[in-house]
Amino acid sequence: MTDPTQGRAFLIVMDSVGIGGAPDAAGFFNGDVPDSGANTLAHIARARPLAMPHLDALGLGAALRLASGQDAPGLGAAPQGLWGAATEVSPGKDTPSGHWELAGVPVPWDWHYFPDTRPSFPADLSRRIAAAAGTGGILGDEHASGTEIIARLGDEHLRTGWPICYTSADSVLQIAAHEEAFGLERLYSLCVEVAAMVHPMRVGRVIARPFIGGPGSFARTPNRRDYAIAPPGDTLLDAAMRSGRVTHSVGKIGDIFSHRGIGAEHKGKSDADLAAQLLTLAETAEPGSLTFANFVEFDSLYGHRRDIEGYARALEWFDGVAGQVMARLRPGDLAIFTADHGNDPSWTGTDHTRERVPVLGWGLGPRAIGQVGFVDVAASIAAHLGLQPVGPGKSFL
Ligand SMILES: O=P(O)(O)O[C@H]1O[C@H](CO)[C@@H](O)[C@H]1O
Ligand SMILES: [Mn+2]
Numbered sequence: 001m002t003d004p005t006q007g008r009a010f011l012i013v014m015d016s017v018g019i020g021g022a023p024d025a026a027g028f029f030n031g032d033v034p035d036s037g038a039n040t041l042a043h044i045a046r047a048r049p050l051a052m053p054h055l056d057a058l059g060l061g062a063a064l065r066l067a068s069g070q071d072a073p074g075l076g077a078a079p080q081g082l083w084g085a086a087t088e089v090s091p092g093k094d095t096p097s098g099h100w101e102l103a104g105v106p107v108p109w110d111w112h113y114f115p116d117t118r119p120s121f122p123a124d125l126s127r128r129i130a131a132a133a134g135t136g137g138i139l140g141d142e143h144a145s146g147t148e149i150i151a152r153l154g155d156e157h158l159r160t161g162w163p164i165c166y167t168s169a170d171s172v173l174q175i176a177a178h179e180e181a182f183g184l185e186r187l188y189s190l191c192v193e194v195a196a197m198v199h200p201m202r203v204g205r206v207i208a209r210p211f212i213g214g215p216g217s218f219a220r221t222p223n224r225r226d227y228a229i230a231p232p233g234d235t236l237l238d239a240a241m242r243s244g245r246v247t248h249s250v251g252k253i254g255d256i257f258s259h260r261g262i263g264a265e266h267k268g269k270s271d272a273d274l275a276a277q278l279l280t281l282a283e284t285a286e287p288g289s290l291t292f293a294n295f296v297e298f299d300s301l302y303g304h305r306r307d308i309e310g311y312a313r314a315l316e317w318f319d320g321v322a323g324q325v326m327a328r329l330r331p332g333d334l335a336i337f338t339a340d341h342g343n344d345p346s347w348t349g350t351d352h353t354r355e356r357v358p359v360l361g362w363g364l365g366p367r368a369i370g371q372v373g374f375v376d377v378a379a380s381i382a383a384h385l386g387l388q389p390v391g392p393g394k395s396f397l
């Protein structure tokens with residue numbers, strides 16, 4: 001780049017689109033089964049060939065082969081973009097760990113996970129949650145899938161008014177409550193109070209999971225809200241903002257970074273909504289700005305639900321979006337498409353899988369960057385934007 005004040009950067013996270021090969025996968029689990037061999041992209045493509053011409057032209061199939069030695073039916077064109085595979089070092093395979101590390105801040109602590117027992121939460125914490133909610137107790141208090149637990153306990157929730165509290169293999173405490181009967185604002189303020197109780201324990205997030213409907217037809221609404229611990233160091237977003245750059249968050253990026261270093265937040269009810277906003281930003285984002293986007297539905301709608309065909313369709317749809325984004329970029333811009341962890345829909349369980357992720361770049365011509373670290377993404381974008389170095393990574397530009 002010749003003029004660091006003009007070129008823009010777009011960091012686009014395809015949530016959970018892993019490509020296998022994580023060297024420490026054996027230390028991560030779905031239930032009792034280690035994640036060794038999990039490979040989100042390869043296993044989807046093996047179930048049914050993927051047509052992803054735009055991302056594959058950058059080097060998606062090549063990155064998959066580099067990360068894990070796997071070939072994917074439908075992918076594997078000769079790369080014309082910047083391409084490589086990134087390995088995570090943070091001790092968690094969760095969304096904040098992945099995003100923070102991509103932004104230059106590996107997680108320096110072990111997250112607190114609630115045990116897969118019933119009850120799962122310490123009795124004192126459950127009491128304090130109920131007191132904050134003004135209810136006689138809480139429902140759930142266990143590991144669960146969010147759609148399953150509202151189907152099972154939604155009824156009792158309406159009868160008692162008690163919030164449904166559950167967790168998973170992630171460091172989370174999720175609270176599901178009926179949007180109308182319990183109240184959306186009341187649920188949000190409860191989550192704020194509970195976040196203050198559990199963040200000091202190193203529980204990564206409290207998540208509000210509002211739902212609507214009646215017995216037999218309970219359904220979650222798009223009004224999910226995440227209350228995350230703030231990143232434990234200076235991120236790419238902080239550095240951009242400190243240098244007077246405009247930063248745009250698309251989707252849940254603002255939530256993941258506890259709204260730090262975020263200029264404008266662009267939220268949406270669906271990934272289709274977010275795609276429209278990203279396309280607008282590709283045309284209108286300011287010179288020298290950073291746009292950081294997360295597309296969550298791969299993970300939330302298909303990975304956790306182990307829906308291979310749904311995931312495949314989402315990948316092909318997103319590839320079209322990526323093509324439209326690239327068509328709107330300008331000379332001097334850099335766009336990086338990557339992911340935060342895996343969530344292999346062919347795997348056992350319902351949790352994320354520890355995997356490497358693709359790093360695909362538009363704007364610098366063909367360039368093989370090989371195996372890199374998540375933190376190198378932040379270092380490279382900082383270099384591209386002409387910012388002070390960010391984090392312990394090394395720029396691959
Ligand atoms: O089953 P649901 O409620 O979608 O929960 C999933 O969403 C959480 C946050 O992404 C994960 O921890 C996983 O448990
Ligand atoms: Mn994620």
Ligand SMILES: [Mn+2]
Binds near residue numbers: 299300352
């Ligand atoms: Mn997830």
